Amino acid sequence: MGRSPCCEKLGLKRGPWTAEEDMTLVAHIERHGHSNWRALPKQAGLLRCGKSCRLRWINYLRPDVKRGNFTGEEEDAIIQLHGMLGNRWSLIAARLPGRTDNEIKNVWHTHLKKRLEASSPSAAPKRKARKPVAVTTVPAALPEQPISSCATDYSMASSTTETTESFSPDSHEFQIDDSFWSETLAIEVDSSGRSGMVAPDPLVAGGANSMSSSNADMDFWVTLFMQAGDMENSPQI
DNA sequence: AACATTCACAACCGCGCAGTG
DNA sequence: CCACTGCGCGGTTGTGAATGT
Numbered sequence: 001m002g003r004s005p006c007c008e009k010l011g012l013k014r015g016p017w018t019a020e021e022d023m024t025l026v027a028h029i030e031r032h033g034h035s036n037w038r039a040l041p042k043q044a045g046l047l048r049c050g051k052s053c054r055l056r057w058i059n060y061l062r063p064d065v066k067r068g069n070f071t072g073e074e075e076d077a078i079i080q081l082h083g084m085l086g087n088r089w090s091l092i093a094a095r096l097p098g099r100t101d102n103e104i105k106n107v108w109h110t111h112l113k114k115r116l117e118a119s120s121p122s123a124a125p126k127r128k129a130r131k132p133v134a135v136t137t138v139p140a141a142l143p144e145q146p147i148s149s150c151a152t153d154y155s156m157a158s159s160t161t162e163t164t165e166s167f168s169p170d171s172h173e174f175q176i177d178d179s180f181w182s183e184t185l186a187i188e189v190d191s192s193g194r195s196g197m198v199a200p201d202p203l204v205a206g207g208a209n210s211m212s213s214s215n216a217d218m219d220f221w222v223t224l225f226m227q228a229g230d231m232e233n234s235p236q237i
Numbered sequence: 238a239a240c241a242t243t244c245a246c247a248a249c250c251g252c253g254c255a256g257t258g
Numbered sequence: 259c260c261a262c263t264g265c266g267c268g269g270t271t272g273t274g275a276a277t278g279t
Contacts, residue, residue: 058266
């Protein structure tokens with residue numbers, strides 16, 4: 001199929017985004033939206049390819065993106081959802097409000113996978129969490145924030161850290177916040193915070209006939225498994 | 238204190254799918 | 259119906275930071 005060369009390589013910038021680029025992108029999207037990623041960089045005056053802009057926006061600059069460490073509940077949910085859905089990070093992300101597929105993928109590959117592989121309760125990471133960062137939401141436009149690639153420390157707005165974070169990696173002693181789960185599980189894939197960008201469930205729409213269940217069915221099973229998982233993890237408590 | 242190793246994360250790359258002319 | 263374009267997804271890599279020796 002005709003695939004346009006992702007970025008016409010000439011003259012386009014790569015690598016970490018600067019604060020100015022972030023600001024430009026955010027400002028442009030706030031003003032004009034992102035109906036056409038390919039044309040966006042030109043319109044915004046960015047020397048980036050559309051793909052890069054899209055990635056930056058989705059994974060980092062979106063107003064509803066949560067930054068910071070994953071809570072125990074989130075990690076647990078990822079593990080369970082991964083067990084059901086496999087590497088369908090976007091689907092998993094759709095059920096974790098404020099989290100992106102890229103972020104979830106990273107977390108999975110960095111510690112959740114290892115934790116599972118070790119699969120022993122004492123399989124604690126050798127090191128402590130390096131960045132004890134509060135879970136926050138990145139405001140849409142944050143000119144004075146260190147938005148560049150190293151900006152994992154959006155530690156300013158601790159007001160949004162209401163999740164019950166009493167989780168430690170090697171013990172399953174975390175408390176499930178019922179309201180959190182009821183909210184999370186109530187989220188329809190299509191109505192998740194992804195600004196309508198979420199495609200219909202590929203398990204259904206993508207012609208993956210091996211899984212011919214409907215969205216509703218999937219949600220049912222997700223709910224069921226999550227609750228079961230909660231119950232499994234809780235008794236230890 | 239310096240060096241080596243490991244880890245975490247942002248970003249890139251390529252592929253497949255869906256929409257459109 | 260076919261070809262083309264753009265978008266989204268998943269896998270992988272590069273880099274800086276933290277930790278260990």
